Amino acid sequence: MSISDLQTEFVGRRGHLFWLSLKTSVLTLLTLGFYRFWMKTRIRRFYWSAIRPGGHPLEYVGEPIEKLLGFLIAVVILAFYVGVVNLLLMFASFSLFQQNTFAYVISFLGVLPILFYARYRARRYILARTRWRGMRFGLNKGAWGYAWRAMLHWMLTIGTFGIMYPRQAFFLEKYLTDRTTYGSAQLHQGGRWQMLYPYMWWVIITTTVSGLIIWGVATDTLVPQDLWLLVVLIPAALASFIRFKVQAFRLMANQKTAGGISLHSNPKTGKIIRYYLLGYTLIGVFFLAYFFALGFTAVFAFPDCLQDGQFSPSTCSNAYDLPTWVMTAISVVIYFLTFILWSVLKHVLVTLPVMRHYAETLEIHGALNLRHVTQSTHDEFTEAEGFSDALDLGAAI
Amino acid sequence: MSQIIHVGGTPATFDAFADFFDGHTARKHRVRLNIDNDLGTEMVLLITLPDDAVLRWPVNNIRLVRDQAAKDGIVLRLYDNALARLVIRDDTSTERGLLARCPNLHKRAKVKGRLRIATWAFGAVASVALIILVFIPIMANQLAELLPPEGERAFGESTFEQIRAGLDETGLEPLRICDGGAGLVALNRLRFRLEDQTELPYPLTVHVLDYDLINAFALPGGHIVFFRGLIDNAETPEEVASVFAHEIGHVVHRDPTRIALRSAGSIGVLGLLFGDFAGGTVVSFLTGQMVEATYTKEAESAADDFAHDILAKSGISPIGLATLFERLTEGKEEPTGLAKHFMTHPAAGDRIAKARKAAAKLTDATPAMTKPEWKAFKAVCN
Ligand SMILES: [Zn+2]
Numbered sequence: 001m002s003i004s005d006l007q008t009e010f011v012g013r014r015g016h017l018f019w020l021s022l023k024t025s026v027l028t029l030l031t032l033g034f035y036r037f038w039m040k041t042r043i044r045r046f047y048w049s050a051i052r053p054g055g056h057p058l059e060y061v062g063e064p065i066e067k068l069l070g071f072l073i074a075v076v077i078l079a080f081y082v083g084v085v086n087l088l089l090m091f092a093s094f095s096l097f098q099q100n101t102f103a104y105v106i107s108f109l110g111v112l113p114i115l116f117y118a119r120y121r122a123r124r125y126i127l128a129r130t131r132w133r134g135m136r137f138g139l140n141k142g143a144w145g146y147a148w149r150a151m152l153h154w155m156l157t158i159g160t161f162g163i164m165y166p167r168q169a170f171f172l173e174k175y176l177t178d179r180t181t182y183g184s185a186q187l188h189q190g191g192r193w194q195m196l197y198p199y200m201w202w203v204i205i206t207t208t209v210s211g212l213i214i215w216g217v218a219t220d221t222l223v224p225q226d227l228w229l230l231v232v233l234i235p236a237a238l239a240s241f242i243r244f245k246v247q248a249f250r251l252m253a254n255q256k257t258a259g260g261i262s263l264h265s266n267p268k269t270g271k272i273i274r275y276y277l278l279g280y281t282l283i284g285v286f287f288l289a290y291f292f293a294l295g296f297t298a299v300f301a302f303p304d305c306l307q308d309g310q311f312s313p314s315t316c317s318n319a320y321d322l323p324t325w326v327m328t329a330i331s332v333v334i335y336f337l338t339f340i341l342w343s344v345l346k347h348v349l350v351t352l353p354v355m356r357h358y359a360e361t362l363e364i365h366g367a368l369n370l371r372h373v374t375q376s377t378h379d380e381f382t383e384a385e386g387f388s389d390a391l392d393l394g395a396a397i
Numbered sequence: 398m399s400q401i402i403h404v405g406g407t408p409a410t411f412d413a414f415a416d417f418f419d420g421h422t423a424r425k426h427r428v429r430l431n432i433d434n435d436l437g438t439e440m441v442l443l444i445t446l447p448d449d450a451v452l453r454w455p456v457n458n459i460r461l462v463r464d465q466a467a468k469d470g471i472v473l474r475l476y477d478n479a480l481a482r483l484v485i486r487d488d489t490s491t492e493r494g495l496l497a498r499c500p501n502l503h504k505r506a507k508v509k510g511r512l513r514i515a516t517w518a519f520g521a522v523a524s525v526a527l528i529i530l531v532f533i534p535i536m537a538n539q540l541a542e543l544l545p546p547e548g549e550r551a552f553g554e555s556t557f558e559q560i561r562a563g564l565d566e567t568g569l570e571p572l573r574i575c576d577g578g579a580g581l582v583a584l585n586r587l588r589f590r591l592e593d594q595t596e597l598p599y600p601l602t603v604h605v606l607d608y609d610l611i612n613a614f615a616l617p618g619g620h621i622v623f624f625r626g627l628i629d630n631a632e633t634p635e636e637v638a639s640v641f642a643h644e645i646g647h648v649v650h651r652d653p654t655r656i657a658l659r660s661a662g663s664i665g666v667l668g669l670l671f672g673d674f675a676g677g678t679v680v681s682f683l684t685g686q687m688v689e690a691t692y693t694k695e696a697e698s699a700a701d702d703f704a705h706d707i708l709a710k711s712g713i714s715p716i717g718l719a720t721l722f723e724r725l726t727e728g729k730e731e732p733t734g735l736a737k738h739f740m741t742h743p744a745a746g747d748r749i750a751k752a753r754k755a756a757a758k759l760t761d762a763t764p765a766m767t768k769p770e771w772k773a774f775k776a777v778c779n
Pocket residue numbers: 643647692697700738
């Protein structure tokens with residue numbers, strides 16, 4: 001740790017995020033989804049400002065209105081494809097194969113390059129609207145280049161049953177990093193893809209053994225009781241995959257440089273797994289209680305709503321002489337409320353602690369070189385992350 | 398506008414330090430802050446940089462950067478300068494002093510390019526409307542004629558499963574299919590009787606679903622579905638037979654195939670507009686479209702004519718159509734289910750009259766079901 005090493009603080013608090021995401025989700029519901037561009041922007045402002053490398057917060061300067069505009073543009077472009085092409089595929093699929101799997105597969109494959117394209121464009125927009133110490137980040141053009149590379153990498157990964165996944169993870173990250181700028185400084189991803197491999201073995205071993213057991217039981221080589229091994233193996237596979245992701249992030253961050261500035265990251269796999277486990281367990285417990293409360297209300301407060309032990313809105317509206325639309329409205333509100341609670345709790349109990357850990361274990365070395373960084377030009381970017389929003393790629397934040 | 402805090406008649410002096418980023422380099426500047434109100438009219442925040450250069454920020458133009466996670470300070474910007482930032486941290490007196498002096502901290506920037514947004518919004522709505530209301534219906538009408546019989550049947554099967562899942566209110570399992578043996582046998586005997594009078598490239602399939610709604614509908618490829626609600630409400634087998642024949646009419650004219658192709662195309666487009674937020678409701682909305690399908694006036698009258706024709710050929714009285722609808726629409730303000738399907742068009746009265754006329758012509762009618770058959774059929778869902 002020298003004078004020019006900067007620590008990162010994280011100052012976001014759960015209570016603050018809870019109210020912010022609850023409030024914006026409810027507004028999104030009340031505006032039939034329109035407020036979601038404002039919601040996403042405001043939540044990003046919160047997260048960005050919570051991360052303070054060297055004591056200075058990141059700032060997210062994206063405007064909701066440009067997200068809305070980008071979304072509208074994407075809808076105009078995609079509506080034709082989604083409507084007309086899907087209808088033709090559905091027709092071809094039923095005419096030729098008497099089932100719709102073909103249509104789904106082709107339509108998925110057809111949309112795949114657009115998904116990668118959209119992901120790159122979304123990243124470019126987010127970086128162009130991110131600042132630190134007043135300097136803009138940026139991502140150069142290259143979305144189609146990313147899309148075809150991603151397609152080839154995935155083909156190789158699937159073709160080798162996942163063995164080439166580290167290679168894919170490294171080269172796609174390198175493609176993004178080598179096109180990322182911070183002000184006048186150009187980022188560079190160093191290292192080799194093989195450096196990620198030590199963390200891949202456990203993923204390969206656990207998934208292969210799980211696969212063999214399932215195959216063995218399916219072909220009667222093994223007895224069904226052997227499936228019990230999966231109780232251990234599947235969580236182990238999941239944990240080793242999280243370990244791979246965390247450590248790949250660390251290794252690649254440590255090889256990122258920009259004009260004499262470098263990163264030093266040291267996230268702990270154990271902590272990240274603990275945050276996921278604890279977060280999702282708490283969410284699970286909450287929803288158990290939530291659904292129990294709903295069921296309890298239905299059984300005891302409105303016993304006549306039940307028909308053969310199941311809740312039935314039509315029976316309910318007859319029994320209590322309520323118009324059907326009231327029952328429908330209540331069902332719709334409960335339906336959306338469930339989604340809102342899920343997303344709010346996920347922010348507060350999973351995303352925030354995980355992000356805090358990544359932030360707090362990140363250092364910036366060679367910070368003296370920051371004084372050489374000057375401003376880069378503004379990236380206008382009319383369509384913002386419209387494609388990503390329209391296709392609902394659901395970026396975590 | 399908020400008032401400036403006056404101490405003993407003279408304005409309080411304001412002298413503080415803060416961090417400043419000018420937006421030209423990543424360098425942090427430690428700056429001195431003073432307030433200049435000598436000009437009398439407009440108060441100005443003076444930002445003195447380490448090299449003694451002074452920036453003048455009119456307090457009216459200072460804005461607070463919103464939704465900041467930190468509670469230990471504030472970030473200020475100038476409304477017409479997108480880049481420069483003034484950061485006040487761990488210094489509540491300076492923070493309060495500044496907040497009290499800047500009257501427009503929360504004022505929103507004017508939305509730029511409203512016309513452009515309005516144009517694209519219009520473009521998005523217009524292109525979605527054009528695709529859903531024009532392109533997809535035209536294509537669906539054409540493709541419905543071209544779909545081979547096996548494809549149509551498979552399409553109907555997959556739609557049937559979607560509807561069973563879509564109508565389930567518990568979200569746990571698809572709607573139950575009623576299979577009360579003797580009742581189903583009776584229904585199928587009626588099916589054979591009607592089917593004999595048609596020339597469909599595939600056999601008809603008939604299902605009864607355990608659902609309250611008084612309704613019946615047809616799906617692509619000759620799948621006809623009755624809800625238990627309709628069976629509970631029917632008083633004679635002729636009523637069931639006439640609804641059955643009417644739905645066969647739709648199948649023969651490929652009306653359900655058109656509607657189903659149309660919704661297959663529309664689901665994706667609507668999903669695009671509403672995002673994941675309403676994904677589930679879009680699907681269930683379109684399930685509703687299928688179940689309470691509203692066909693054109695021409696399609697309805699063609700299905701009626703077809704029904705009268707095959708009922709007459711099978712020796713069943715078409716009177717059921719008249720009696721059932723008369724009873725269903727009696728004293729109801731808002732028709733639902735089958736009544737809605739039937740009442741959508743103003744000529745509903747004509748259709749009842751037409752059914753009576755067709756019934757009067759038929760002199761040698763035989764019952765649609767025998768008494769034991771009818772009894773078994775009424776209990777098909779028990
Ligand atoms: Zn009809």
